[in-house]
Amino acid sequence: MTPKQKATLQRLGPFIALVLVSVGLAVLSPDFLTVANLLNVMRQVSINALIAFGMTLVILLGGIDLSVGSILALSSVAIATLIQAGVDPLLATLLGVLGGGLMGLFNGLVISKGKVAPFIATLASMTILRGLALVVSGGSPITGFNSDLFSMLGGGYVAGLVPIPVVWMLIMFGLFAFLLKKTVFGRHVYATGGNEEAARLSGVKVDQVKLWVYTLSGAMSAMAGVVLTSRLNSAQPTAGSGYELDAIAAVVLGGTSLTGGRGWIFGTLMGALLIGVLNNGLNLLGVSSFYQQVIKGVVILLAVLIDRSGKK
Amino acid sequence: MNVVMQGISKAFGPVRVLEEVDFAIAGGEIHALMGENGAGKSTLMKILSGVYRSDGGAISIDGQPVQIRSTRQAEACGIAIIHQELNLIPQLSVMENLFLGREPARFGVIDHARMRREAAAQLAALGADNIDPEAEAGLLSIGQQQMVEIAKALAMDARLLIMDEPTAALTEREIDTLFGLMRSLKAQGVAIVYVSHRMEEIFRICDKISVLRDGRFVGERVIARTDFDEVVRMMVGREIGDRFPRRSAAPGAVRLQVKGLADEHHVRDISFEVRAGEVLGVAGLMGAGRSEILKTLFGLNRRCAGAVLLDGVALQLDSPGAAIAAGLAFVTEDRKSQGLVLGMSVRENATLVHLPQYARLGVVSDAAEQQAVAGLIEQLRIRTRDAELEVKSLSGGNQQKVVFAKWLAQPPKVLLLDEPTRGVDVGGKAEIYHIINQLAAAGVAIVMVSSELPEVMAMSNRILVIHEGRQTGLFEAASATQESIMAAATGTAHAA
Numbered sequence: 001m002t003p004k005q006k007a008t009l010q011r012l013g014p015f016i017a018l019v020l021v022s023v024g025l026a027v028l029s030p031d032f033l034t035v036a037n038l039l040n041v042m043r044q045v046s047i048n049a050l051i052a053f054g055m056t057l058v059i060l061l062g063g064i065d066l067s068v069g070s071i072l073a074l075s076s077v078a079i080a081t082l083i084q085a086g087v088d089p090l091l092a093t094l095l096g097v098l099g100g101g102l103m104g105l106f107n108g109l110v111i112s113k114g115k116v117a118p119f120i121a122t123l124a125s126m127t128i129l130r131g132l133a134l135v136v137s138g139g140s141p142i143t144g145f146n147s148d149l150f151s152m153l154g155g156g157y158v159a160g161l162v163p164i165p166v167v168w169m170l171i172m173f174g175l176f177a178f179l180l181k182k183t184v185f186g187r188h189v190y191a192t193g194g195n196e197e198a199a200r201l202s203g204v205k206v207d208q209v210k211l212w213v214y215t216l217s218g219a220m221s222a223m224a225g226v227v228l229t230s231r232l233n234s235a236q237p238t239a240g241s242g243y244e245l246d247a248i249a250a251v252v253l254g255g256t257s258l259t260g261g262r263g264w265i266f267g268t269l270m271g272a273l274l275i276g277v278l279n280n281g282l283n284l285l286g287v288s289s290f291y292q293q294v295i296k297g298v299v300i301l302l303a304v305l306i307d308r309s310g311k312k
Numbered sequence: 313m314n315v316v317m318q319g320i321s322k323a324f325g326p327v328r329v330l331e332e333v334d335f336a337i338a339g340g341e342i343h344a345l346m347g348e349n350g351a352g353k354s355t356l357m358k359i360l361s362g363v364y365r366s367d368g369g370a371i372s373i374d375g376q377p378v379q380i381r382s383t384r385q386a387e388a389c390g391i392a393i394i395h396q397e398l399n400l401i402p403q404l405s406v407m408e409n410l411f412l413g414r415e416p417a418r419f420g421v422i423d424h425a426r427m428r429r430e431a432a433a434q435l436a437a438l439g440a441d442n443i444d445p446e447a448e449a450g451l452l453s454i455g456q457q458q459m460v461e462i463a464k465a466l467a468m469d470a471r472l473l474i475m476d477e478p479t480a481a482l483t484e485r486e487i488d489t490l491f492g493l494m495r496s497l498k499a500q501g502v503a504i505v506y507v508s509h510r511m512e513e514i515f516r517i518c519d520k521i522s523v524l525r526d527g528r529f530v531g532e533r534v535i536a537r538t539d540f541d542e543v544v545r546m547m548v549g550r551e552i553g554d555r556f557p558r559r560s561a562a563p564g565a566v567r568l569q570v571k572g573l574a575d576e577h578h579v580r581d582i583s584f585e586v587r588a589g590e591v592l593g594v595a596g597l598m599g600a601g602r603s604e605i606l607k608t609l610f611g612l613n614r615r616c617a618g619a620v621l622l623d624g625v626a627l628q629l630d631s632p633g634a635a636i637a638a639g640l641a642f643v644t645e646d647r648k649s650q651g652l653v654l655g656m657s658v659r660e661n662a663t664l665v666h667l668p669q670y671a672r673l674g675v676v677s678d679a680a681e682q683q684a685v686a687g688l689i690e691q692l693r694i695r696t697r698d699a700e701l702e703v704k705s706l707s708g709g710n711q712q713k714v715v716f717a718k719w720l721a722q723p724p725k726v727l728l729l730d731e732p733t734r735g736v737d738v739g740g741k742a743e744i745y746h747i748i749n750q751l752a753a754a755g756v757a758i759v760m761v762s763s764e765l766p767e768v769m770a771m772s773n774r775i776l777v778i779h780e781g782r783q784t785g786l787f788e789a790a791s792a793t794q795e796s797i798m799a800a801a802t803g804t805a806h807a808a
Contacts, residue, residue: 183674184667191664194653201612201650202664202718203636261655 014254014270017303021274025281032284039163045276046165047224049269051243052250053176054104054220056268057213059251060180061193062260063118065214067107068221068247069240070129075100075222077133080142080235089150097222103129104218108211126244133237143234154230165227169269172220177265189213194261249296250275253303274299313374313390313471313503314338315360320369322355329355332369333529335522339471339501342494344514344535346507347524348547348737350707353507356524357474360505361393362386392465393474398457402450407431409449410464434463438493455486462493466502473497474505479513480734483598484798491517509737511540512766523547548739555742556770559749563587563773567757568726573618575608577601578781582618586726586757591748593772593789594761596801601781602761603645606728609759610642611635622725636665639725643715643732645761651715654704658696659685661703661714666721688717692747709740716747727751729760733767745771765794779803 026033051068058065079096083089103125110121156164180186188209191199200206224243229235253271256263278299282292315337322330330352337343347353358364360371362383371378373389380386386393400409408415410431416423431445440459449457458478465473479487494504494517506518514521515535523530523546530546544555566585573582579601586592594602607613609620611629620627627638635642644650652661662685663670670680685699692713696706703714712732719727732748733741748771752758762768768775775792777785777800785800 182676184671184676185674187660187664187667187676190656190660191653194655195649197650198644198653199664201610201632201642201644203632204664205631205633261653 011255011264011267013306014267014274014303017253018270018274018277021277021281025277025284029281029284032281035161037280037284039161039166041273041276041280042166042169043163044280045272046163046169047227048243048246048250048275049169049272050172050220050224050227052247052268052272053172053265054217055244055247056176056251056254056256056263056265057180057189058118058217059248059256059258060189060260060263061210061213062196062258063111063210063213064122064248064258065104065107065217066119066122066244067103067126067129068217068224069243070126070133071100071103071218071221072225072228072240072243073133073237074103074129074136076225076229076235076239077137077142077237079226079229080145081136083145083147083150084142089147093150093153093226096226097219100222100225101215101219104215104221105211107218108214111214112207112210130237130241137235137237139237141234141236146233150230151233152230154227155233165231168223168227172223173265173269180265185209185212190261192260246275249300253300274303313501315391315472315503316372317356317360318370318372320356320359320366320371322352322359322364322366328527330359330366330527333524333527335360335529336532337472337503337505337520339503340498341520342498342504342506342518344506344508344518344521345524346509346514346521346543346547347530348739350526351524351547351737352527353524354476357393357476357505357507360386360472361391361474363393387468387470390469390471391474392468392470392472394458394461394465394476394478396477396480398454398461400449400457400460402448404449405446406435406443406449406452406460407445409460410434410445410467412464431463434467435459438463438466439489439496453486454481455483455489458482458486458490459493466497470502472503472505474507476507477509477735478506479508479510481598484802485597487513509735510764511543514543515540525549544738547737555738556767557742557745557749559591559752561589561753563590564755567623568759569619569621569624570609571619571621573605573608573620574616575601575604575613576616577604577613579604579608580782582778582783584776584783584786586759587773588755588757589752590773591752591758591760591771593768593775594759594778595765595768595775595797596778598763600778600801602778603730604781605778606642606730606759606761609635610640610728640728641665641719641724641726642728643712643719643730645730645734647711647715647735651718652703652711654702656703657700658689658694658703658706658714659699662688662699662717663721665718669722684721685717688720692717692720693743707737707740709736709743712736712740712744713747716744720751723754724756727756727758729758729762731762732760733762733764741767765797769794769797777801 031037055065075096078099079092082092082095107122107125110116111118152164154165158164158167188204191204192206192209196206228239250271251268253274254267256267278296282295317335319332320330321332333356335356345353355364359366362380362385365381371380378389380389407427411427416426428445435441435443438459443456443459449460478490482490508514518535520532520534521543522532525547564587567588568586571583574580582605584592596602604613608615611631611634615629620629622638628634648654663681667676670677670684689699694713695710703711733744736744748758760771769789769792772789775787775789775797776783777797779801784803
């Protein structure tokens with residue numbers, strides 16, 4: 001095997017893992033390999049995947065975004081409040097996603113201009129934004145803003161079959177893959193994450209790259225918030241807590257390096273699907289949710305260990 | 313102690329790095345080990361110091377065969393290595409570093425008084441009593457840190473010291489101190505293996521020289537009975553012609569004018585002109601502010617005073633982006649930390665600066681990019697099997713050529729070079745000099761900072777000398793001497 005083939009195989013690791021787990025589950029449970037169930041899995045995965053796409057860019061920079069769950073919650077209650085106040089649901093949604101972007105921009109400003117470590121900066125904003133979500137909502141779920149159009153965004157189906165969140169996920173997957181692989185911006189993300197100093201000296205506007213990446217992460221979290229709110233027809237100020245960890249797990253399972261500079265969106269999609277398939281399969285098999293957590297953790301650990309040993 | 317390595321072989325997978333190499337050194341001898349990058353010097357020394365195990369061959373110490381299977385065993389045999397990248401823990405104090413792993417302790421509680429006493433004694437024995445044992449190691453100068461490393465090695469009773477490029481980051485004065493120390497260790501019967509690319513230093517301090525090429529032992533010479541040319545021939549296996557190729561074209565009109573430049577640190581009142589096709593060498597001691605001048609010109613450091621004109625037009629210079637747009641290019645000092653994104657491919661590094669040139673509406677055209685990279689690889693003779701290889705898999709000289717490629721994707725008007733041949737072997741150096749000459753011939757104005765005086769003197773039209781942030785000399789290269797430059801660099805002369 002040439003080094004190049006080996007590298008390709010290495011990169012396809014998450015995909016192979018997904019196939020293996022799926023085959024295993026298909027054998028164990030007759031309900032797993034049905035169109036309805038697989039679409040169901042994809043729908044469940046979509047929220048995590050949307051967040052994880054943004055998180056991939058952040059992690060490629062060598063950063064981390066712990067505030068994604070709080071951004072999701074704050075944009076969710078903001079959108080619900082706007083719709084309740086009579087704002088057009090689509091406009092409210094747009095404003096919510098934009099607001100999520102602004103929250104991300106705030107992270108980016110603190111990190112690039114304030115030179116605060118991403119972990120600390122987003123830990124702080126995670127707390128601040130969660131608090132604001134509770135303030136805006138008065139601490140209780142917001143319901144009763146029924147709008148057929150808004151309900152479609154997260155709960156509808158295309159051709160009565162494919163859930164709309166899955167369509168969002170695939171569109172954003174394509175967009176992010178294109179962004180990273182084909183554009184100057186994408187190259188600058190890799191360069192900044194790989195060696196910030198060299199990138200700066202090469203004329204890359206490193207601070208601008210960071211601002212955009214955290215802004216995108218915020219907007220993607222808000223988009224996940226739209227899907228969640230629409231599906232549940234309620235906005236919860238406590239929604240999305242712990243989502244940052246699922247997103248990070250998907251990114252890392254996908255083979256993106258936490259030290260930055262190396263990784264890809266396809267891996268993240270595979271990572272998110274792997275987590276989703278595991279959840280779904282273990283449910284079908286009737287494994288208790290306590291054990292599910294243990295198994296998920298072990299899978300993440302194994303995947304990363306295999307990834308490590310392959311790189312040596 | 314006499315160490316003999318015989319018939320040492322080593323392979324990494326299918327790649328044979330060493331083929332039956334012999335190497336011998338006696339106590340009280342300073343023995344240079346030379347060879348181009350990739351010749352196998354470090355692998356041989358890593359085998360001797362227990363980092364790697366050889367596949368074949370034997371090592372004996374004072375006639376007794378020994379097996380060195382780990383660094384601990386090497387230490388037990390009295391062999392210590394001082395790496396180019398120093399291995400001190402910067403947050404710990406000097407004495408904590410000196411006694412790391414063997415702290416004097418009673419019931420697990422460190423005896424600080426004893427540690428301080430012994431550390432002070434060890435440093436004093438090296439003539440380094442100006443180093444405070446309680447100082448934080450990271451705050452010492454590089455030269456002082458090296459002294460601490462040497463003290464640490466000697467404290468473990470090392471009788472054979474391997475020094476890998478020990479002078480790379482030292483000032484002239486620190487080099488003198490180091491050489492003084494090496495001579496006194498030699499007088500005490502310590503054997504020293506000296507791995508370096510710097511010929512002048514090797515001829516100054518070493519007794520013997522062994523040369524490796526492509527993993528094979530080429531020969532051993534007594535320094536007193538050989539010369540530069542023979543050693544270079546042994547290393548590259550062919551004549552490389554002039555070490556410093558000549559440039560014929562005469563400089564043209566004034567390109568870059570710098571008037572009264574000052575930065576927020578200690579650079580003050582720097583004024584010079586560089587003509588199209590001219591190389592202005594910048595000499596001075598480490599820390600004199602040479603790199604800071606380049607960084608200020610490139611918009612990395614804030615300019616506090618002065619004006620910079622390019623082709624008669626004043627430049628703003630508030631960011632690297634603005635400098636690049638104006639036509640400046642900057643080959644930085646440390647290619648690993650500042651020049652390259654090591655995890656990226658040759659292609660991605662080569663187009664990092666001028667990527668938008670191959671893009672429309674922010675979308676990169678693969679074809680345009682690949683074509684440009686192929687052209688640069690050809691133009692600069694970058695030896696890589698594939699433009700998609702990670703740049704870190706290339707040799708030092710080829711990595712440096714990729715750094716040049718990055719800037720040449722669009723011809724610059726002014727090229728700033730900071731130590732352009734550091735860590736590059738002899739053959740690679742000659743190629744980089746050729747590139748510099750080609751660019752000069754094409755009308756680029758070049759400012760070259762270098763710590764290697766022979767390089768500055770041979771490659772420059774004129775030489776600017778910096779001492780403590782101010783210019784103390786501006787010489788025509790033809791009439792400059794090492795002595796006059798050093799006098800200006802140490803602030804003992806006032807030529808300008």
